[in-house]
Amino acid sequence: MRQEPQHTGRDESEEERADRMWGELIQEVRVAQTGVQILFGFLLTVVFQPKYARLPDADQVIYIVTVVLGACATGALIGPVSLHRLVAGRRVKPRAVRLAARMTFVGLVLLLATMASSLLLILRVATHDAYVPWLVAAVVVWYLVCWYGLPLWARRRHAGSDD
Template sequence: MTPPVARTGRDESPEERADRMWGELIQEVRVAQTGVQILFGFLLTVVFTQRYPSLEDTDRAIYVVTVVLGACATGALIGPVSLHRVVAGRRVKPEAVRWASRLTFVGLVLLLATMASSLLLILRVATHGSWVPWLVAPVVVWYVLCWYVLPLWTRRRHTSE
């Protein structure tokens, strides 16, 4: 006798659920990929500007960290596409969805860090103000609220999982 299948509120098999979840995940990743790729492309051009050689050492360090974070975010957010391509047709879609979801979450954390350090660098160069970190911190808090706190609160409040 086969064990009962856990119901999800939809009339779908585990394979159908994995297909649906994969489609939803890829749509979400497309949004984040576009943003991180544009930001990363912009960051790569900064070093070739006339102003770059005159940056303070601290600003150069922030720039290097920002570029590395952007590269890591790009890798994590493109990772699900490569994962899918490598395992396609191997009947491991539920596991692929779990790994792609993890990669996407890591990519979003890295994207948040990239955006925060980009904002820090741009505002430091633009204003030379010692108050810049105090301006960047609330923006980071806003990102954390929008990207993590609200979704986690909603999940906890409206699901039993």
């Protein structure tokens, strides 16, 4: 008795897949974009606070690094929107989706670094305690588990699946 081939995955063309993946990517970027823009906006106001001038040099350097990281994260997470706008109608959507996905991944890495350095600065100013780097490291490990570890584990666990 002959067995029917099992249907796995979606029955879609490369263009249909690119359309679907673009929609999913933009939804994901909206979440990250909002977070990074709010964080970046708050970071931009810190330098105008009277207490900023009294910060030790090390904390001012952490602040500058944090602002630059936030600016880079913002650029990487807004990049897919600009990419889509500039290549729309040029029949390059599958390639554009792959490039936008890479920009989004880089943006998320930069967002993680921005959040970690923001947390380091805030906790250093708020507590001046020696446990601050350990606390920040624990939060970074948590981010790594949530943002990369669990998704990679799920991908690996279902590696036999299509897509």
